[in-house]
Amino acid sequence: MKNKTRLNGNTILLLITIVLFIVLYAGGCIAYGSKGFTHTQTFLNILITNAGLICVTCGLTVVMLTAGIDISVGALIAMDCMILAVGMRSGLNAIVMVLIVLVIGVAFGLFQGFLVGYLEIQPFIVTMAGMFFCRGMTAVICTEQVSITEQTSALFYKWANTKITLPFGGYLNNKGKYLAPYVRPGVIVALLLLIVTFIMLRHTKLGRSFYAIGGNAASAAMMGLNVKKVKLCAYMLSSIFCSIGAICYCLNTMAGSVSQALGLEMDAISSSVIGGTLLTGGVGNVIGSFFGVLINGTISSIVKTNGKLASSWPNILTAALLFLFIVIQSVFAMMRNRKK
Amino acid sequence: MNKQSTWQKIKGWSLFLPVMSLLLVMAVNIIHDIYIGANPLSFFMITLRQTTGNGTILYGRIIDILNRGSEVAILSIGMTLVVSSSAGTDISVGSVMSLCASFCCMLLAGYGVSSTTTLARPLLVGILGGIAIGVLCGMFNGTLVAYFGIQPMVATLILYSAARAIGLLLCNDLIVYIRNDSFGFFGGFLGLIPTPVVIAAICILVVALLLKKTALGMYIQSVGINAKASRIAGLNSKRIIFLTYMLCGLFAGIAGIVASSRITSADSNNIGLYFEMDAILAVALGGNSLGGGKFNLAGSIIGAYTIQAITTTLYALGVSSTQAPVFKAIIVILIVAIQAPPLKAYFKKRSAAKQVKGAAS
Numbered sequence: 001m002k003n004k005t006r007l008n009g010n011t012i013l014l015l016i017t018i019v020l021f022i023v024l025y026a027g028g029c030i031a032y033g034s035k036g037f038t039h040t041q042t043f044l045n046i047l048i049t050n051a052g053l054i055c056v057t058c059g060l061t062v063v064m065l066t067a068g069i070d071i072s073v074g075a076l077i078a079m080d081c082m083i084l085a086v087g088m089r090s091g092l093n094a095i096v097m098v099l100i101v102l103v104i105g106v107a108f109g110l111f112q113g114f115l116v117g118y119l120e121i122q123p124f125i126v127t128m129a130g131m132f133f134c135r136g137m138t139a140v141i142c143t144e145q146v147s148i149t150e151q152t153s154a155l156f157y158k159w160a161n162t163k164i165t166l167p168f169g170g171y172l173n174n175k176g177k178y179l180a181p182y183v184r185p186g187v188i189v190a191l192l193l194l195i196v197t198f199i200m201l202r203h204t205k206l207g208r209s210f211y212a213i214g215g216n217a218a219s220a221a222m223m224g225l226n227v228k229k230v231k232l233c234a235y236m237l238s239s240i241f242c243s244i245g246a247i248c249y250c251l252n253t254m255a256g257s258v259s260q261a262l263g264l265e266m267d268a269i270s271s272s273v274i275g276g277t278l279l280t281g282g283v284g285n286v287i288g289s290f291f292g293v294l295i296n297g298t299i300s301s302i303v304k305t306n307g308k309l310a311s312s313w314p315n316i317l318t319a320a321l322l323f324l325f326i327v328i329q330s331v332f333a334m335m336r337n338r339k340k
Numbered sequence: 341m342n343k344q345s346t347w348q349k350i351k352g353w354s355l356f357l358p359v360m361s362l363l364l365v366m367a368v369n370i371i372h373d374i375y376i377g378a379n380p381l382s383f384f385m386i387t388l389r390q391t392t393g394n395g396t397i398l399y400g401r402i403i404d405i406l407n408r409g410s411e412v413a414i415l416s417i418g419m420t421l422v423v424s425s426s427a428g429t430d431i432s433v434g435s436v437m438s439l440c441a442s443f444c445c446m447l448l449a450g451y452g453v454s455s456t457t458t459l460a461r462p463l464l465v466g467i468l469g470g471i472a473i474g475v476l477c478g479m480f481n482g483t484l485v486a487y488f489g490i491q492p493m494v495a496t497l498i499l500y501s502a503a504r505a506i507g508l509l510l511c512n513d514l515i516v517y518i519r520n521d522s523f524g525f526f527g528g529f530l531g532l533i534p535t536p537v538v539i540a541a542i543c544i545l546v547v548a549l550l551l552k553k554t555a556l557g558m559y560i561q562s563v564g565i566n567a568k569a570s571r572i573a574g575l576n577s578k579r580i581i582f583l584t585y586m587l588c589g590l591f592a593g594i595a596g597i598v599a600s601s602r603i604t605s606a607d608s609n610n611i612g613l614y615f616e617m618d619a620i621l622a623v624a625l626g627g628n629s630l631g632g633g634k635f636n637l638a639g640s641i642i643g644a645y646t647i648q649a650i651t652t653t654l655y656a657l658g659v660s661s662t663q664a665p666v667f668k669a670i671i672v673i674l675i676v677a678i679q680a681p682p683l684k685a686y687f688k689k690r691s692a693a694k695q696v697k698g699a700a701s
């Protein structure tokens with residue numbers, strides 16, 4: 001009985017998130033329909049710009065399910081992008097560079113996971129150090145902005161400029177030319193990752209272990225789970241997903257610079273929280289996080305389409321939403337406790 | 341045998357870690373000075389220097405560290421209390437600093453003015469306004485953490501992302517310059533000594549007295565160790581947690597004013613950037629557990645100045661400001677890894693095994 005009410009509370013949270021997204025988007029369509037907000041492409045653009053963020057949020061959701069946190073993701077993206085850019089400038093093949101970045105993600109995640117899982121250091125401190133390290137390393141590699149052009153890597157340039165057109169939802173522009181909606185390869189990667197994470201969390205032993213540890217680490221250990229190993233896996237997955245996200249991110253920006261992806265970790269955390277993931281662990285799923293990212297994207301898209309609002313509004317609105325969701329979550333938790 | 345026990349006594353001292361790290365930083369400085377052929381003690385030299393703007397002032401690397409480290413030292417007071425009472429960190433302090441600075445400068449210059457030489461309002465109104473905003477932010481965080489039972493990191497995440505943005509909004513997306521000597525005083529010099537040092541010293545003294553003369557310090561620790569037990573024992577746990585967040589906001593406000601006065605402007609994007617990390621680091625470096633409970637204010641403050649000493653040393657060694665975080669990260673990991681319980685248990689086991697072996701032979 002208790003389990004059922006709990007499940008209902010979480011489903012309601014997910015529903016609220018989805019409804020909020022639809023309301024926001026519909027509001028944008030009504031207010032800025034004349035500026036092209038109703039086109040399919042506007043929605044796809046949100047996906048394109050946030051492809052990296054979706055990957056990162058998937059990884060972060062996994063970590064947050066184990067009651068941990070990973071604030072190194074933004075800096076890791078900056079470092080990965082810089083490595084991609086500098087590597088390609090020195091003439092290395094794009095595929096080799098992508099593999100190198102993935103290996104770095106695995107190694108970095110292993111190290112952080114070891115410190116959190118086996119040495120039992122607070123995740124916040126470990127990943128804060130990770131953030132400092134990556135941000136500093138980015139500057140050690142190169143202090144100026146390095147851009148990726150067709151000359152430095154034709155293959156990477158080709159990936160970035162590939163348009164995957166969709167067979168529906170096109171429209172005729174002013175001159176009567178048919179414009180088909182399209183997505184970039186990054187979006188496909190991000191969506192695939194989302195589906196993989198969803199299936200993993202729902203149907204694999206490892207996925208269920210994340211929930212078990214976040215719910216109650218002590219009882220999970222008594223059940224025979226290797227808590228240390230599962231925690232290590234969570235941080236490793238987060239860093240790998242973040243590295244995949246970095247490649248998607250780099251396909252958008254086509255550059256490496258020290259100040260790239262500044263504060264992205266907080267976007268990812270707020271997306272997860274808005275999507276119904278609890279920082280206390282054990283509750284949440286990636287579909288909610290995905291809608292969290294979409295809500296963030298819609299807000300900045302609306303502010304951009306308006307064109308007159310100050311650039312700081314997306315931050316304030318996201319924070320206000322975060323506030324709203326945190327209070328709703330805490331009210332649900334209080335109600336649950338009272339029922340007990 | 342006797343010698344070892346003295347060593348163990350030193351090792352067991354609560355300030356062992358922060359003082360050791362500070363001494364280590366000094367040693368690095370001395371070695372570097374010998375290496376480049378300068379006076380080995382130039383790190384400790386304090387001289388009088390004539391300046392055009394401020395008259396005669398004290399000059400030296402230690403003075404510089406004390407001066408530049410003031411903001412982090414002020415922040416670390418509040419952070420220590422927050423960590424102790426709620427076993428969580430307030431990650432919004434850097435953003436709140438920026439908001440306080442922006443609000444203060446907006447009050448002093450008037451909305452939408454980007455540069456002014458005359459103050460639109462009395463100086464005191466601006467300063468108190470800025471600090472009041474800090475207290476308000478602290479109360480907001482405190483309400484969420486204490487009364488809504490939200491995890492401190494998530495609760496403060498709201499202001500972390502919003503405060504800086506609101507500050508930008510208040511300043512109309514501009515950098516507000518206040519070219520008035522009276523405003524620059526708080527980041528300038530009071531006679532021979534830099535004013536930030538004096539402000540930090542006053543803050544530390546007031547809080548130290550408050551903790552010593554009242555039972556507040558004990559209450560905070562008891563709430564941090566076990567909030568439920570403290571409540572049953574008759575303490576209002578929630579109000580105490582709320583109070584620590586309010587104090588943290590107050591100190592963030594003061595630090596914001598100092599930082600803003602130092603550059604006589606409100607640069608919303610850069611004031612207080614990463615200061616929350618430095619403040620948390622100072623608390624950890626001071627030998628305080630981030631899991632709450634017992635705290636040591638002196639340790640945090642030594643920790644804060646140690647961080648500044650590290651930064652200054654790195655700059656002296658020719659490391660650029662963007663690359664310095666790499667070293668900071670390595671230092672953090674080393675410090676927390678030494679303190680990690682599994683590693684401590686491992687060493688204890690080993691030394692115990694050694695003793696057993698010694699006794700057997």
